[in-house]
Amino acid sequence: MLDGLLLGFQxxxxxxNLLLVLSGCAVGTxxxxxxxxxxxxxxxLMIPITYGFEPASGMILLAGVYYGAIFGGSTSSILINAPxxxxxxxxxxxxxxxxxxxxxxxxxxxxxxxSFAGGTIAAVLLVLTAPYLAxxxxxxxxxxxxxxxxxxxxxxxxxxxxxxxxKALLMTCFGLALSTVGTxxxxxxxxFTLGRMDLIDGISFLLLAMGTFAMAEAILMVLRxxxxxxxxxxxxxxxxxxxxxxxxxxxxxxxxxxGFFVGxxxxxxxxxxxxxxxxxxxxxxxxxxxxxxxxxKGLAAPETANNAACTGSFVPLLTLGIPGSGTTAILLGALIxxxxxxxxRLFVDQPGIFWAVIASMYIGNLFLLALNLPLIPYIxxxxxxxxxxLIPGILFFSIMxxxxxxxxxxxxxxxxxxxxxxVCLRLLSFPMAPMLLGFILGGILEDxxxxxxxxxxxxxxxxxxxxxxVILIILTLLVLISPVIQRYISK
Amino acid sequence: xxxxxxxxxxLICCFLIYTHFTGDIYLDLWAEEEAFHARTFPxxxxxxGLAISVLLFILPGNTEHLTDIRQLKxxxxxxxxxxxxxxxxxxxxxxxxxxxxxxxxxxxxILGERRIWRMGVSALLLVAGLWFLLDAxxxxxxxxxxxxxxx
Numbered sequence: 001m002l003d004g005l006l007l008g009f010q011x012x013x014x015x016x017n018l019l020l021v022l023s024g025c026a027v028g029t030x031x032x033x034x035x036x037x038x039x040x041x042x043x044x045l046m047i048p049i050t051y052g053f054e055p056a057s058g059m060i061l062l063a064g065v066y067y068g069a070i071f072g073g074s075t076s077s078i079l080i081n082a083p084x085x086x087x088x089x090x091x092x093x094x095x096x097x098x099x100x101x102x103x104x105x106x107x108x109x110x111x112x113x114x115s116f117a118g119g120t121i122a123a124v125l126l127v128l129t130a131p132y133l134a135x136x137x138x139x140x141x142x143x144x145x146x147x148x149x150x151x152x153x154x155x156x157x158x159x160x161x162x163x164x165x166x167k168a169l170l171m172t173c174f175g176l177a178l179s180t181v182g183t184x185x186x187x188x189x190x191x192f193t194l195g196r197m198d199l200i201d202g203i204s205f206l207l208l209a210m211g212t213f214a215m216a217e218a219i220l221m222v223l224r225x226x227x228x229x230x231x232x233x234x235x236x237x238x239x240x241x242x243x244x245x246x247x248x249x250x251x252x253x254x255x256x257x258x259g260f261f262v263g264x265x266x267x268x269x270x271x272x273x274x275x276x277x278x279x280x281x282x283x284x285x286x287x288x289x290x291x292x293x294x295x296x297k298g299l300a301a302p303e304t305a306n307n308a309a310c311t312g313s314f315v316p317l318l319t320l321g322i323p324g325s326g327t328t329a330i331l332l333g334a335l336i337x338x339x340x341x342x343x344x345r346l347f348v349d350q351p352g353i354f355w356a357v358i359a360s361m362y363i364g365n366l367f368l369l370a371l372n373l374p375l376i377p378y379i380x381x382x383x384x385x386x387x388x389x390l391i392p393g394i395l396f397f398s399i400m401x402x403x404x405x406x407x408x409x410x411x412x413x414x415x416x417x418x419x420x421x422x423v424c425l426r427l428l429s430f431p432m433a434p435m436l437l438g439f440i441l442g443g444i445l446e447d448x449x450x451x452x453x454x455x456x457x458x459x460x461x462x463x464x465x466x467x468x469x470v471i472l473i474i475l476t477l478l479v480l481i482s483p484v485i486q487r488y489i490s491k
Numbered sequence: 492x493x494x495x496x497x498x499x500x501x502l503i504c505c506f507l508i509y510t511h512f513t514g515d516i517y518l519d520l521w522a523e524e525e526a527f528h529a530r531t532f533p534x535x536x537x538x539x540g541l542a543i544s545v546l547l548f549i550l551p552g553n554t555e556h557l558t559d560i561r562q563l564k565x566x567x568x569x570x571x572x573x574x575x576x577x578x579x580x581x582x583x584x585x586x587x588x589x590x591x592x593x594x595x596x597x598x599x600x601i602l603g604e605r606r607i608w609r610m611g612v613s614a615l616l617l618v619a620g621l622w623f624l625l626d627a628x629x630x631x632x633x634x635x636x637x638x639x640x641x642x
Contacts (some may be wrong), residue, residue, distance in 0.1 A: 099629050168548050170502065173540035177509055180533045189529040192509075215575075222602065224558070225512045389613055392598025394592065395571060398622065400580060404630065412579030416572050423568070427558050428498045446532040458526030 005127060008355030012363055017060055019051075021360050024064020025367045032072025033066075039069035039310075039327045040212040040433075045397060047206055047334050048404050055338035056353045066327060067119060067310050067361070070270060071368055074303055079104060083210055087306040090278040092371045094291060094298030101294050110296055111303045112372050114252055118304035119365040122257035122311035123262070128356055130319055140320075142451040143287040143456040143462040147472040149445045152322045154479045157434055171425070175435035178203055179442025180487040186450060198410040205333040207366060207411055208439055210398045211418030212432045218394040219423050221387065248272030251281060251297050252304045259305030263312020270306040272315075272438075274480060277305030310362055318346060318354055321444075326433030329440045336440075494560060503544045510537030536634055570601045586635020590617045 011017065024046070031042035050058035073088035073469050077093035090127045091111065098107040140148070157168035181192045182202025193199040238247075255277040262273040274295055282291045283303040291298040321341070323329035340346070346354055402411050424430060456462040521530045573598055578624040584591045596613035604610055625632060 163552075164548070166543055170540065170543045170547060173506075173536055173543060175501075175534045177506075177533070177540060180536065184529045187519075187522060189517050191533065192512060219571060221569050222540045222571060223563045223565070225562075225564045309562075370591060386604070388599055388602040388604040391571075391602055392595050395575060395598060396617065397597055399575060399594075403582075404625070409579045412582065413576055415628045416575040416579065419575070420572050424498065427560065427563075428495055429557055449532065453527045461514050461588065 003155055004351055005356040005359065007351060007440035008359030009038075010017070011056055011356040012060060012359045013115065013351055017057055017356070018363065019358075020057055020061040021064045021364050022367050022371070024061040024067040025071075025371055027365055028065035028068020028070075029072035029075070029368070029372060032069030032077045034083050035139070037441055038073060039066050040168070040209065040214075040436075041217065042066075042069040043327060043330045044206060044209040044214060045401055047290075047330070047337070048401050050334065051337070051405075055335070055340055055350075056356040058334065058338060059331070059353055059357050062331055063314075063357050063360050064364045064367075066331070067307060067364055068368060069111070069311075070306055070310050071115050074306075075108065075372075078111060078299075080106045087274055087308065088302075089276040090302035091299065091306070093278065093302070094295050095303075097292065098296070098299060099295035103294075106240065107299060108181065109373065110299050112369055113240070114248070114255075114300040114303040114305040115368045116365050117252045118256045118259055118307035119361060119368070121253070121367065122260040122308035123361040123365070125257075125260045126311055126315060126361070130358070135263070139436050140468070141257060142218070142448045142455065143404075143466065144472060145471045146445060146448040146452050147463070147469055151323060151472055151476045152316075153434070153438060153441060153445075153464060154476055158479045158482050161402055164429060164431055167430045170434065171430055171435040172251075172438040175438025175440075176442045176445070178208065178435075179278075179439045180446075185443075186447075196410075198408060198414075203414070204402070204405060204411065205330075205436075205440055206268060206273070206405055206413055207402050208418060209333075209436060210402050211415050212422040214394060214401075214435060215398040215415065215419040216426060218391045218398070219419055222427060223427075248296060248300045251300050252287075254280070255301045255304035256308045260304070260312040261307030261378075262434060263309030264315045267414065268296055270309040273309035274306040277301040303316035307365075318357065322345065323440065324436060326436050329433075329437045389466070448457065495557060499544060499552075503541065503548065506537055506540035506544055509539060513537055517518070522580065560570065569603050571598060574598065574601070582635075583633065585635050586638050587617055587632040588622060589635060591621075595615045 007447075009256050012021065026047065028039065028042050031045065032039065042063050046062060050061055053061070070087055074095070077088040077092035078099050095111065098104075098110075153167075153172050157172055160231055179202070181199055183190050183193075183200055190200060210321045257274040258277050258280065259270075262276060263270070278291075278301050280299060282298050284299060287295060287297065295336050310327075313323075313328050317328045317332060321332070323332045340350060340353065399415065401411055402415050403409070405411075426432065452462045453460070456465070462469065463473060510533075515532050516530045516533065518528055518530065574594060578590055578594045585593070592614050596610055597618060599610045599614070622632070
């Protein structure tokens with residue numbers, strides 16, 4: 001393990017990679033601060049830039065963008081009560097009252113320190129647990145993988161908002177259906193290409209990500225007439241006294257653990273982790289009733305947990321090749337685009353990438369702290385750009401992101417169609433993350449199902465042949481019926 | 492019928508069409524005998540999608556938190572989407588610089604920006620900046636058929 005970590009640090013401690021972590025954190029922070037644009041959009045915008053890099057360098061940059069965007073989302077949450085990312089909604093509950101009571105500097109400083117502590121503790125936990133999880137998962141066969149992916153897809157739906165479970169499942173099917181467009185690589189047969197050459201290679205995941213997130217988000221802002229202009233912010237005092245540090249230390253420890261383990265669960269992610277941490281502190285500490293009025297514990301808990309969850313979500317991605325959230329699904333897509341097949345073998349076959357990403361988390365958290373403490377007031381000025389100028393800019397960069405990969409104008413037409421569909425679906429409250437997850441996992445899911453059926457001589461008995469598969473099937477069924485049970489209990 | 496149910500009917504139609512076209516996927520003679528072929532996975536998805544969308548249609552959905560579509564500003568949003576499609580259609584003809592500059596200026600105007608200098612300078616800086624960045628990365632974008640014809 002120590003050798004691996006040293007290898008990781010050796011990779012990352014080059015001037016190029018250090019600059020990539022730094023730029024990833026800076027870009028992620030800026031994009032994360034823009035309300036409506038979260039880590040998914042930030043990573044999607046950055047992927048075309050990373051195509052020229054080595055896979056390890058590309059992943060280091062994208063990982064930096066990821067935790068930078070989560071942290072950036074907290075800034076707009078705290079300062080203007082406009083969470084840029086769903087994972088920072090809970091941060092605004094106490095962060096915004098604290099900032100509006102004349103202590104914006106303190107609120108930002110607590111967020112920065114809590115994010116740093118959460119990210120660093122979770123990175124240590126990742127180093128300790130990931131190799132064991134990877135070894136455990138090496139015994140997995142195609143049948144286990146198929147069911148495990150089904151479990152991941154069902155978990156994402158089960159953890160969706162209340163009342164959106166069936167919608168999330170339907171969106172997963174929609175994503176899976178889109179993944180079948182193009183040439184079936186095993187048989188060489190074209191499927192749903194409508195006779196168009198442009199669709200032979202299928203739909204690009206970047207096109208889908210840009211259309212459903214960055215572009216759809218910009219169009220939704222216009223639809224809702226959300227043309228507020230933000231005012232510049234001042235820093236104020238950023239110092240914490242000894243008593244405050246003493247009060248926050250146990251909160252940070254508890255929330256880091258909770259955030260990391262929630263982050264590991266496919267489908268849970270930073271949003272659920274931050275709400276759980278906030279709820280845990282609110283209900284289990286003495287000053288719970290003061291939460292919501294600018295309590296520093298109420299700010300530190302969700303902020304620590306969301307960063308710890310981001311790091312935790314890398315565990316299923318790096319050890320099992322299964323993304324735990326929409327954001328890690330995009331990272332999975334990026335890995336595939338670099339020509340790397342994420343699987344439990346990644347840890348063994350590509351130790352350079354595996355450990356470099358982990359090492360980048362330590363360095364990235366340090367950079368985030370160094371960047372954000374002094375620069376927050378200046379970076380936040382981007383919020384003052386009027387939406388009339390910002391939205392066409394977002395659209396332009398979305399189009400360029402797609403066009404520069406294929407140089408095919410048909411992709412731009414597809415982008416506008418996908419964005420239109422995504423806007424309609426989002427207005428009807430259909431979640432987009434399960435669709436993207438379904439789309440990315442579709443190909444791997446079909447491959448594993450095909451292999452499992454072939455190995456079982458065309459029988460579906462592979463589903464109950466091995467104890468591990470049976471356990472996973474039971475878990476999947478439990479997850480599938482869990483919303484029904486929850487509803488029954490709450491009645 | 493409300494917008495929500497209408498939307499679900501459209502999704503049911505999508506999955507019906509998808510399942511129907513699954514039957515059109517070409518199969519070799521021997522492939523039809525196999526337990527798993529190119530149609531199997533799409534069939535499974537199509538049936539699952541149909542079942543879930545029908546369930547969504549039958550079950551009472553919570554429509555209270557849905558956006559009231561009467562309060563939405565459709566014209567600028569649709570214009571921006573149309574402009575994106577138009578950019579795709581005209582990019583090869585007008586070339587990157589002209590098409591992108593026009594796209595940004597029209598986008599600013601649609602959203603209500605009226606300060607000409609601000610619009611012009613922002614659009615020019617963005618387009619020229621990206622052009623030079625791509626040029627430095629050895630990515631050369633076409634100047635467009637129009638410019639080639641003129642020159």
